[in-house]
Each structure stands twice: as structure tokens, then as C-alpha cells.
Amino acid sequence: MSCPYPDRGQNEDEILRLRSALDHVGAHVFIKDRDGRYTYVNRMVSELFGTAPEDILGSTDERFFDLSVSNDLRDHDRRVVEEAVRIEGEERNVVACSGETRYYDTVKQPLFDDDGAVVGVLGVSTDITARKLAEIALRERESLLSDILDTASVAIFLVDRDGVITHANRRMAEMFGHPLAELVGSEYVDHIHPAERDTGRERMRALLASKIAAVDLERLYLRADGSEFWGHLTGRRFHDAQGVERGLVGVIADISATRRAIERHASVINLAMDGFLAVGADGRVRECNAAVCALTGYLREEVLGSPMSRFEALESADEAAAHARRIFATGNDRFETHWRRKDGSLVEVEVTATCLRRDEEIGVFVRDITQRKAHQDELRYIASHDLLTGLPNRALLFDRMRQAVAQADRAGTLLAVCYLDLDGFKPVNDRFGHQEGDGVLIEVARRLKGCVRGDDTVARIGGDEFVLLLQGLGDTGAVDTALRRVLAAVAQPLRVGGSEVAVSASLGAALYPRDDADTDTLLRHADQAMYLAKQGGRNRFHVFDTEQDRCVRERTERQARIAQALRDHELVLHYQPQVDMRSGRVLGAEALVRWQHPQRGLLAPAEFLPAIEDSDLIVELGDWVIATALVQLEAWRRAGLELQVSVNIAARHLLRTDFVSRLCEHLDTCPQLPRHALKLEVVETAALEDLEHVSALIRECRELGVAFAVDDFGTGYSSLSYLKALPAQVLKIDQSFVRDMLADAEDRAIVEGVIGLARVFGRTVIAEGVETAEHGAMLLALGCERAQGYGIARPMPAADLPAWVGSWRPDASWQ
Numbered sequence: 001m002s003c004p005y006p007d008r009g010q011n012e013d014e015i016l017r018l019r020s021a022l023d024h025v026g027a028h029v030f031i032k033d034r035d036g037r038y039t040y041v042n043r044m045v046s047e048l049f050g051t052a053p054e055d056i057l058g059s060t061d062e063r064f065f066d067l068s069v070s071n072d073l074r075d076h077d078r079r080v081v082e083e084a085v086r087i088e089g090e091e092r093n094v095v096a097c098s099g100e101t102r103y104y105d106t107v108k109q110p111l112f113d114d115d116g117a118v119v120g121v122l123g124v125s126t127d128i129t130a131r132k133l134a135e136i137a138l139r140e141r142e143s144l145l146s147d148i149l150d151t152a153s154v155a156i157f158l159v160d161r162d163g164v165i166t167h168a169n170r171r172m173a174e175m176f177g178h179p180l181a182e183l184v185g186s187e188y189v190d191h192i193h194p195a196e197r198d199t200g201r202e203r204m205r206a207l208l209a210s211k212i213a214a215v216d217l218e219r220l221y222l223r224a225d226g227s228e229f230w231g232h233l234t235g236r237r238f239h240d241a242q243g244v245e246r247g248l249v250g251v252i253a254d255i256s257a258t259r260r261a262i263e264r265h266a267s268v269i270n271l272a273m274d275g276f277l278a279v280g281a282d283g284r285v286r287e288c289n290a291a292v293c294a295l296t297g298y299l300r301e302e303v304l305g306s307p308m309s310r311f312e313a314l315e316s317a318d319e320a321a322a323h324a325r326r327i328f329a330t331g332n333d334r335f336e337t338h339w340r341r342k343d344g345s346l347v348e349v350e351v352t353a354t355c356l357r358r359d360e361e362i363g364v365f366v367r368d369i370t371q372r373k374a375h376q377d378e379l380r381y382i383a384s385h386d387l388l389t390g391l392p393n394r395a396l397l398f399d400r401m402r403q404a405v406a407q408a409d410r411a412g413t414l415l416a417v418c419y420l421d422l423d424g425f426k427p428v429n430d431r432f433g434h435q436e437g438d439g440v441l442i443e444v445a446r447r448l449k450g451c452v453r454g455d456d457t458v459a460r461i462g463g464d465e466f467v468l469l470l471q472g473l474g475d476t477g478a479v480d481t482a483l484r485r486v487l488a489a490v491a492q493p494l495r496v497g498g499s500e501v502a503v504s505a506s507l508g509a510a511l512y513p514r515d516d517a518d519t520d521t522l523l524r525h526a527d528q529a530m531y532l533a534k535q536g537g538r539n540r541f542h543v544f545d546t547e548q549d550r551c552v553r554e555r556t557e558r559q560a561r562i563a564q565a566l567r568d569h570e571l572v573l574h575y576q577p578q579v580d581m582r583s584g585r586v587l588g589a590e591a592l593v594r595w596q597h598p599q600r601g602l603l604a605p606a607e608f609l610p611a612i613e614d615s616d617l618i619v620e621l622g623d624w625v626i627a628t629a630l631v632q633l634e635a636w637r638r639a640g641l642e643l644q645v646s647v648n649i650a651a652r653h654l655l656r657t658d659f660v661s662r663l664c665e666h667l668d669t670c671p672q673l674p675r676h677a678l679k680l681e682v683v684e685t686a687a688l689e690d691l692e693h694v695s696a697l698i699r700e701c702r703e704l705g706v707a708f709a710v711d712d713f714g715t716g717y718s719s720l721s722y723l724k725a726l727p728a729q730v731l732k733i734d735q736s737f738v739r740d741m742l743a744d745a746e747d748r749a750i751v752e753g754v755i756g757l758a759r760v761f762g763r764t765v766i767a768e769g770v771e772t773a774e775h776g777a778m779l780l781a782l783g784c785e786r787a788q789g790y791g792i793a794r795p796m797p798a799a800d801l802p803a804w805v806g807s808w809r810p811d812a813s814w815q
Contacts, residue, residue: 177224275366297342389445504539588644675705735769
């Protein structure tokens with residue numbers, strides 16, 4: 001490393017000490033010659049440039065800085081050399097070899113030789129990065145704060161201890177109409193309206209003297225053009241970063257519009273029908289309107305300054321004060337109470353309270369609701385009572401029922417829910433007119449109330465229908481006694497239109513908790529029981545049977561599930577062949593419905609058909625079986641298999657007036673199919689229900705080409721005349737006789753008799769229940785050649801029937 005121009009007389013040790021000292025100085029020290037080449041750098045310069053000192057010597061700034069910076073540095077160096085002057089305060093940011101930006105403050109001065117000529121530049125650069133970053137951050141914060149203050153919707157300003165405005169935001173200049181430069185430096189009190197200026201000055205001095213902690217008030221101010229406006233001022237003392245008190249900070253919100261609105265509202269409130277009071281935090285009235293005086297009977301002078309508790313009839317002073325505190329805390333409240341007038345009378349009022357100024361004042365609106373409450377009571381009575389009899393109506397009844405159920409649970413007693421319907425009321429009403437009829441209902445209501453206890457309920461739910469709730473009954477004996485007493489009271493003769501008439505009642509009862517249902521269901525059960533009583537002869541009662549109802553519900557649920565199975569295509573048809581045992585010819589098949597249950601597997605008809613045989617679902621199922629069988633017949637016919645399929649028809653289905661028209665619709669869907677391919681089977685008992693109708697229906701079907709068979713023949717009680725009148729072509733011997741005829745002579749005689757009857761009347765006969773070859777052989781011996789049964793084939797899916805037909809051979813003993 002070269003030496004920075006030491007005196008020629010310095011020895012080598014002194015030079016080394018000087019270099020060591022400069023390397024440990026906390027600044028960047030360098031020397032350049034007149035041409036700007038580095039002739040000396042200390043350790044910190046070397047670290048800044050990221051290279052060894054000897055690698056720097058002889059280089060110029062162009063090597064380490066960009067062109068603009070290096071030219072600027074060169075200009076400074078020339079000035080030091082050419083003018084022999086010292087330059088201070090040269091601040092510059094430099095990107096160090098680490099990539100970090102650093103800030104330096106450089107002092108440069110000329111170096112002279114022994115003759116006083118300038119031979120170079122001595123520079124000392126101090127790292128001021130921390131200070132510069134702090135200054136930048138401070139400027140950014142000040143800029144941000146200024147932007148925030150200038151975007152505020154309120155005026156914000158600072159006042160020094162002499163009352164002079166030292167800072168103001170843009171909104172304050174706009175609010176007061178002064179340029180910002182003119183506003184800053186002016187006295188704050190000069191902008192207060194003259195009428196309030198002295199008061200404002202006193203408040204400011206008290207705040208600066210710490211006599212008060214803050215101000216929060218409304219004040220009248222002046223604009224630059226002399227116009228006035230109201231402002232809401234909040235102010236407090238402020239301190240600098242060292243905690244020294246510097247003056248006051250204030251915020252002003254223009255509330256002129258609000259004040260005008262308040263004045264308008266005050267005018268409206270004074271004319272309002274409702275009373276209004278402004279109440280302070282101490283609970284005393286500060287202002288009131290004329291309606292308050294009219295409501296209470298007090299003069300305005302008597303109301304002002306009075307505590308609110310003076311008017312409260314139901315609250316003590318402490319309770320009223322606590323109520324006021326709640327309003328201050330929550331901001332609003334609404335409630336109904338009673339106020340006491342000056343004359344001591346009470347008036348029912350609705351009080352609506354809202355906080356006008358937090359922790360300072362609340363507004364109270366008071367409305368006389370005496371008439372409204374009376375009207376509400378009237379409406380409530382109308383909504384819950386029958387206007388003719390004064391008895392509870394359905395709405396109130398259900399409320400009483402809920403209470404009665406809860407009481408029965410607590411006491412462990414019986415509750416009788418009774419549904420009463422008058423017998424013979426309509427003729428009385430029709431004969432004597434509605435007015436006299438209403439009189440009967442009023443008298444019945446009076447009698448019913450007279451024969452029940454105080455805790456019991458009598459309600460009218462419409463027309464001549466009443467409901468009684470009889471509570472606290474110990475057992476069914478007590479129930480019977482109470483119900484008989486009710487019936488006896490109703491059955492007493494009545495005077496109507498000058499005549500004596502008699503009405504009675506049919507009464508149904510559901511007993512809770514034996515019938516452990518909800519209130520709606522209890523009433524429905526009582527209604528059902530009442531209809532059973534009416535069907536039983538009237539002037540009697542019937543108690544609902546929960547077990548019977550359970551069976552009905554289960555049946556209904558099963559019917560719903562079967563209906564769902566039909567919709568979901570869970571029902572299928574299996575086909576049991578019908579054959580000529582002697583010739584070995586397959587004549588046809590009987591379509592038998594099965595349920596392919598998702599959980600229980602394949603179910604036989606006996607598992608589900610009994611549940612729907614008395615409902616219209618059996619008709620829907622019958623239509624589905626006919627339609628499905630016809631489609632299958634057509635499919636077999638296209639495949640070369642010509643058969644006749646028998647379909648069982650339920651009595652309910654057969655007796656419908658539209659049976660034949662519906663059958664025609666099904667047949668029309670398969671126009672290529674011969675009508676005789678379909679045979680309908682009806683059980684003997686169904687045919688006998690309405691012989692004339694069934695006979696006519698069979699004749700209509702035969703005209704269409706559809707054959708008819710009487711199924712289970714021999715199980716009914718038909719006479720020969722019935723058989724003669726019934727135009728069915730086929731008789732089917734019931735399987736119960738066929739199955740046991742090998743061992744039971746009576747069954748064999750019945751089978752033989754049916755075969756004989758069929759022969760006499762020219763009917764075809766088919767035997768069901770052929771389970772063995774022996775059954776077939778005996779039938780052939782008795783003269784019956786057509787049969788079906790497990791001994792021939794079990795019912796099978798439609799897809800399996802063609803293969804079975806192709807492979808079946810009759811038993812050898814039948815030939």
C-alpha cells in the first residue's frame with residue numbers, strides 16, 4: 001500500500017503507525033492524485049469496494065461507480081484541486097459490494113506539497129445510513145399522517161400554549177373558508193362566534209392550565225365570509241415525544257345540518273300526539289312537550305326538573321334510576337308500564353327510550369295505549385273464544401290441552417279428551433231457523449259447563465261440535481261416570497220456539513296417557529271414537545281403542561309400502577303351467593304375482609295381498625298384472641309360443657263400473673294378440689257378491705273374446721241356479737279338495753261332484769293342487785284331464801317357461 005504523501009522526514013515506523021491508525025478509524029479515508037486516481041485507501045474503503053487496497057490504487061471512480069456518479073465525484077475533486085478549497089456536506093448513497101445501499105457524508109480538502117502546490121485530494125466519508133433511514137421513515141410517516149388528516153371529514157388542528165394554530169388539515173381550511181397558510185398562525189379564538197368567544201377563551205385557558213381534562217361541546221363558529229355554523233368540538237392537551245406539553249389538539253365536526261334537523265324535530269315533537277321528554281344522566285327531566293302535560297295533568301314547570309320516577313307507578317326511584325342506566329348502557333329500550341297522573345289515576349303507556357347524547361341525555365317518547373290495550377284484549381278474546389257461546393275455540397283449546405297433558409303427567413291421572421257432536425240438531429235448525437238454533441247451542445254450552453269441574457274445559461270448535469277436557473280422572477270407571485253425566489245433561493228436553501224438543505249427543509273419548517299421543521292426534525282419536533258412537537245408535541259414548549288403531553296404522557303402512565313396491569318395479573309375475581295330462585299338451589299358464597323384496601327376498605302373494613284386498617290398491621295392482629301379462633303373451637307369440645294366460649281378478653276390481661272399459665284399453669295396446677289368449681279368473685265368493693252384475697260383466701268380456709273362469713270352485717255356497725246363471729266357461733276345483741282327495745273320501749266326492757256338474761252344464765274343468773302322479777291319475781279316472789300344481793311345475797319366471805314347455809312330458813301313469 002502506498003503512503004498518503006507523508007513528510008519526507010518521517011521514518012518508516014511513523015508511517016506504519018499512521019496507516020494502522022487510519023485503518024481503525026470509523027470512517028472511510030482515501031487520497032486521490034490530481035487526476036482522480038486513488039493513491040491511498042484505508043481498510044473501510046477496501047471493504048466497501050470489496051477488493052484489496054493494492055487492487056484499488058491507481059484506479060479512478062469510473063471503475064467503482066456508474067458514469068453519472070463518477071462524473072459528479074470528479075467535478076467535486078477538480079474543484080478541490082483547482083480552487084484549493086475544502087468541501088463539506090457531500091451526501092451520497094452508494095451500493096456496497098454486498099448489494100446493500102449505504103449513505104455517506106464526505107469531507108474533501110486539498111493536499112499540498114512542500115512548495116504549497118495542490119497535489120491531490122484527501123477525503124473522509126462517514127457512514128450516515130442509520131440517520132438517513134430514520135429521516136426517510138420520519139418523512140414517510142409525516143406524509144402519511146398529513147394525507148390521513150387531509151382526507152378526514154372533520155377539522156383537525158394544533159394550538160400552542162399561546163392559543164395560536166400551529167397546524168391544520170385541509171378540511172379545517174374548507175370548513176372556515178380560510179386559505180390553509182392564513183389559518184396556520186392565527187389565533188384559535190378569533191374563529192369563534194363573538195357571542196361565545198370569551199367563554200371559548202376561558203375553556204381553552206382552563207384546559208391548558210390542566211384545570212379540566214378535556215372539552216366536548218357544541219360551539220358556534222364564524223367563517224371567513226362572516227357566516228355562522230355550529231361545530232362539535234373535542235379537545236385535549238398533547239405532549240411531544242419527550243413528554244413535554246406542547247399545547248392542545250382539537251377536532252371540529254360541522255353539525256349545522258344536525259342542529260337544523262334537531263330544531264325542526266323539536267317543532268314537530270312539540271306538536272306530536274305522543275309525549276316527549278329529554279332526561280339527563282341524573283334521571284331528571286330537562287325538556288318536555290305539551291303532550292306530556294296533557295297525559296300527566298302536570299304543568300310544564302312542574303315536569304321540568306322532576307325525576308322520571310315521579311311518573312312511574314310500578315317502579316321505585318332506585319328501579320327507575322337503574323332503568324335509566326340500562327338505557328344509557330344499551331342506547332335504547334322499549335317497554336310498557338303504568339304512569340300515575342297528577343290526580344292519582346293510572347294510565348297504561350308505551351315508553352320508547354333512546355340515547356340522545358351518550359352518558360348525558362336520553363330521549364323518552366310516551367304513548368297512551370289504554371285504548372289499544374283494550375282493543376288488544378278484545379281481539380285476544382275474539383281470537384281465543386267462540387263468539388256465540390263464549391266458550392274457548394280451537395286455538396285456546398289446544399293451549400288448554402297442552403296444559404292438561406302436562407298436569408296429567410305430573411299427577412299420574414287420566415285426561416279424557418272428549419269430542420261431542422249433537423244428534424238431531426240439523427232438523428231443529430232447519431225447522432225453527434238459525435236464531436233458534438243458536439239458542440240451542442248456547443243452552444247446550446251452558447249445560448256442558450254446568451256438568452264439569454272448574455279445572456275442566458268445554459270448547460266449541462264449530463257448528464254443533466264441542467270438545468271437553470276432563471282432568472284428574474282416577475280410572476275408567478270415573479271416565480264412564482263423567483261421560484254418562486255429560487250425555488244426560490245434553491239429553492234434557494229443550495224449549496225451542498214455544499215447543500219442547502229433544503237433542504242428544506254422540507260422544508267419543510281418547511284417554512291420555514293410555515293413548516300416549518300428541519294433542520292433535522288425541523283430538524283426532526276422540527273424533528274417530530265419536531263417529532263409532534254415532535254409528536252405534538247415537539246418544540252414547542265410545543272410548544278410542546289404541547290397539548285397534550295400531551292395527552289400522554300397520555295396515556296403512558303396509559299398503560303404502562306395497563304401493564311403493566309397485567312404483568319401484570319390485571313386483572314381478574311368475575307363471576304356473578296348465579296342462580292336458582292325457583295328451584301332454586301345455587294349454588297355458590296362470591299369472592301369479594310375486595314381490596321381489598329388497599331385504600326379504602321373493603315373497604308369495606299370501607304375504608302381502610291380504611293387506612290391500614279391501615283398498616283401491618288391489619285395483620291398481622290388477623290393472624298392472626293384466627297389462628304385464630298381455631305384453632308377455634305378445635313376446636311369447638313373437639317367439640313362436642302360443643299360450644293362454646289366466647289372470648286373477650279381485651272382487652273389488654271386478655265390481656268397478658269401469659272394469660270392461662279399462663280391460664278394452666289394455667287389449668287395445670296389443671292389437672296383434674288374439675283376445676282369447678287372455679283368461680280372467682274370479683273366485684267363487686266374489687262372483688256371488690253381486691251375481692247379476694258379475695254375470696253381465698262376464699257376458700261383455702266373452703263378447704270381447706276374453707274367457708272367464710271361476711276360481712276356488714266348491715269353497716262357496718253357490719246353488720245350481722247360481723251356477724246356471726253364471727256364464728263362466730271354466731270351473732277351477734279348489735286345491736284344498738284335490739290335495740286331500742287321495743286320503744279323504746269326502747274331498748274326493750266333492751271333486752267328483754264338481755267334475756260332474758261341469759259336464760252337465762257344459763263347462764271346462766281344471767284341477768288345482770296336483771302335487772303327485774297319483775293325484776293326476778285319480779283326476780283322469782274321475783274324468784278331469786286339465787290340471788296345474790307343484791306335481792306338474794312350480795310357478796316360474798317368464799324367461800324360464802319356453803324351455804319348460806319344450807321339455808315337459810306327462811307322467812307315464814297318465815297315458
